Amino acid sequence: MSLPYHSVSCPGLFYGTSARDGILSRIRIPGGILASQQCRVIADLADEFGTGYVHITNRANLQVREIRKEMTADVLRVLQEIGIASSLPEVDHLRNIMGSPTAGIDPYELIDTRPFIREWDNYIAAHAELGPLSPKFSVAFDGGGSVSIGDRLNDIALTAVMVGTNVYFRLKLNLGVSQVEPFIDTGILLKPEECLEVVAGFAKVYLQHLAVGSEKIIPHRKSRQPRLWQVLNDLGIERFFQEVEHHLPYRLRRVYPIWGDDQIRQHRCKDVAYNISTINRYQHIGVHSQRQKGLSYIGVVLPVGKLETWQTRGLADIAETYGTGTLRLTPWQNLLISDIPHQSVPQAQSQIENLGLHWSATNIRSALVACAGNTGCASSATDTKGHALALANYLDSCLTLDQPVNIHFTGCEKSCAQHSRSDIALLGVTIEQEGKTVEGYKVYVGDGNSNEKFGREVYSLVSFPELSLLLERMLQIYMAKRATPNESFGEFANRYAIEDLQRLFEQGDVRH
Ligand code: SF4
Secondary structure, three states: OOOOEEOOOOOOOOOEEEEOOEEEEEEOOHHHEEEHHHHHHHHHHHHHHOOOEEEEOOOOOEEEEEEOOOOOHHHHHHHHHOOOOOOOHHHOOOOOOEEOOOOOOOOOOOOOOHHHHHHHHHHHHOOHHHOOOOOOOOEEEEOOOOOOOOOOOOOEEEEEEEEOOEEEEEEEEEOOOOOOOOEEEEEEEEOHHHHHHHHHHHHHHHHHOOOOOOOOOOOOOOOOOOOHHHHHHHHOHHHHHHHHHOOOOOOOEEOOOOOOHHHHHHOEOOOOHHHOOHHHHOOOOEEEEOOOOOEEEEEEEOHHHEEEHHHHHHHHHHHHHHOOOEEEEOOOOOEEEEEEEHHHHHHHHHHHHHOOOEOOOOOOOOOEEEOOOOOOOOOOOOOHHHHHHHHHHHHHHHOOOOOOOOEEEEOOOOOOOOOOOOOEEEEEEEEEEOOEEEEEEEEEEOOOOOOOOOOEEEEEEEEHHHHHHHHHHHHHHHHHHOOOOOOOHHHHHHOOOHHHHHHHHHHOOOOO
16 A cells, blocks of 8 residues: 545545645644654655645644655555544545544533544444545534634534533534635534434435446545535435434434524524634634632644644653643634643743743734645745745844734635735735746724625735835724724724725824
8 A cells, every 4th residue: 555646625644645845744733733753754754755844734733745656565564653643534525524623621611522423433434435525524523611723614504502501513404605704603502422323414415416427436526526515505404304314213403493494594693703813813822720729721822823843842851841731722823731730831832932932812823824825836926935034034134023913815716814804815816027937915993794704905916015004004093093902903994994994004194
């Protein structure tokens, strides 16, 4: 067995995909939770087969890029033995299971979601017949705590809520209708012990309705598989639920028994933290007390989600020396080191700094996000990652933030790195300037209407050399003019008409 490479949209470990910078392999990390030993093996893998770094994705996966030689059967077997690779190659392409990175350590969570993630992962690993699922079939478990993953897009989102004295999971679905409010609340509540059966029921009904031709199904070639939301829309939501119930020994628990398809569709989850303010979204960075007395976790900033292998090993050492050897990747492309006694926090922080990394939520890099960019992706108009890091270096030299600001660089409209709204979105474009083609960006801010995926456009063509000064000015005006110290950049921008914002950015007084 060697690693077959294909041009597919969703790579796995067994099925790498060809990218502009070489072969790309994706390692699923269910719930993002990794042991220090696994980190070291991944670092060795990236050194031997890649070029010495890994990327953390917006599903808390790891990507090894620029792979130039095939992974052998022995290598894959070792990865399976230490729990990094799926024991069934047929299901390795399925999307990572998402969970709150603070599961089990969050003082405010309603329920620890780790057992649910494990259970669904074990189920997948034991059911090769799930191979034909869409690779994008995605499930998230949110424990209802202080670090919500409600802003991350999933087909099925289960969010813990307290009803009376009992914890239930609200069943929310992505119907593919809106980028701005993607989830609908189905009005269904699940007891924790029902989650596995219901998610498995969704998978079974999806598979029953999959139009499968006579040709043999090849699990990793699923880029054209319908999404779950397409099957839900084609079949009708109510009918889909009825078919799920055929696989259950009970009826689904409807909070609003009279809801039909139309009522469900209208019930968008506006209360869900999909468009949560940046200030709340990045609160996992920095030092936080755990529910376990005397212990803290530290949220570590990984600039644009990139981690060199020497840093990976260094973080594994810190997790072992000061904690219990546990690292938790976040879907915001950062990571947490948990279980550190309060008295050891300063040493751990200083070791993190020694690795050239940061642990402050107000570091400009804490909420800086970029997709692969034109060094890795043929669809990209610009070098998003390179530009993001250069911008961060410049802004670091001229201003100090006191709240995180989410700046999202994307090389095309697909916005692989972040589907939810940002404070400032930068969409890569090419610009004709004095007979030359240069890389630049459209600049968007805050929220927009349902057709404005990236927010409201405030500048249409800004070349990269002009961008740093513009962003410096926008951030200084924000800090000087925000209504309260806790107003996020997006909330600040939403208060103004675009013309007023432009006037403010161009002529405003930056004194407080
Ligand atoms: S957002 Fe577009 S340019 Fe960026 S990685 Fe995705 S497909 Fe490529």
